[in-house]
Amino acid sequence: MSRLPLIQPDTANRQAAELLAGVQQALGVTPNMTKAMANSPAVLKGYLGFSGALAAGVLPAHLRERLSLLVAQENGCDYCLSAHTYLGERRGKLDAGQIAAARRGEAEEPKSAAALAFAKAVLRSKGGVEDAELKTAREAGLSDEEIAEVVATVALQVFTNYFNKTADTDIDWPVVRHDH
Incomplete structure (x- = not known):
C-alpha cells in the first residue's frame, strides 16, 4: 500500500485535478505515481514540465x-x-x-x-x-x-x-x- 495517499481526480483540489486530467488526456490512464505526486501540485507540475520538455528534446x-x-x-x-x-x-x-x-x-x-x-x-x-x-x-x-x-x-x-x-x-x- 502506498505510503503517500493516491489522490483521485474527483477528490483532488482544483490545481491537482487539472494536472491529473491532463495526464489522463495525454496517456489515457492516470498512473499511481502521478496520483501520489498530486499530494503537492507543485511537485506534479514540476515533474510534468520537466518530463514534457525532455520528450520534446533531441533524444529519441x-x-x-x-x-x-x-x-x-x-x-x-x-x-x-x-x-x-x-x-x-x-x-x-x-x-x-x-x-x-x-x-x-x-x-x-x-x-x-x-x-x-x-x-x-x-x-x-x-x-x-x-x-x-x-x-x-x-x-x-x-x-x-x-x-x-x-x-x-x-x-x-x-x-x-x-x-x-x-x-x-x-x-x-x-x-x-x-x-x-
Whole structure:
C-alpha cells in the first residue's frame, strides 16, 4: 500500500485535478505515481514540465526509455522499472532483449551504448564524471545537446525513483522487479 495517499481526480483540489486530467488526456490512464505526486501540485507540475520538455528534446523515445530502465535498475526502483519496461516496449519499440540490455547499461547501436555508458558514469559518480568519460561520449558521436539531455534524463529518473521508493507507490503496470 502506498505510503503517500493516491489522490483521485474527483477528490483532488482544483490545481491537482487539472494536472491529473491532463495526464489522463495525454496517456489515457492516470498512473499511481502521478496520483501520489498530486499530494503537492507543485511537485506534479514540476515533474510534468520537466518530463514534457525532455520528450520534446533531441533524444529519441527509445533512448530515453533505455536511460530510464538503466537508472531504475541501478536505483532498485521496481515501480519505475515496471513502468519503463511497459513504456519501452510501446513508446520506445524495444524488444525484451533490448530492455534487458538497457538495464545492464548496454545497447547494440554504438551511439545508444555510449549514451548508456555515460549515463551510468553520471549516476555512479553523482554527476562527477571524469574528463575522459565526457570525451568518450563525444567521440562516440554524442553532441553537447545530447549529453545535456542524458544528464537531465538521469536526474529526472533519479527523482522519480526516489519519489516512488519513498512513497512505496503501488505498481499499476505489469510488475518487473530489479536484479539484486
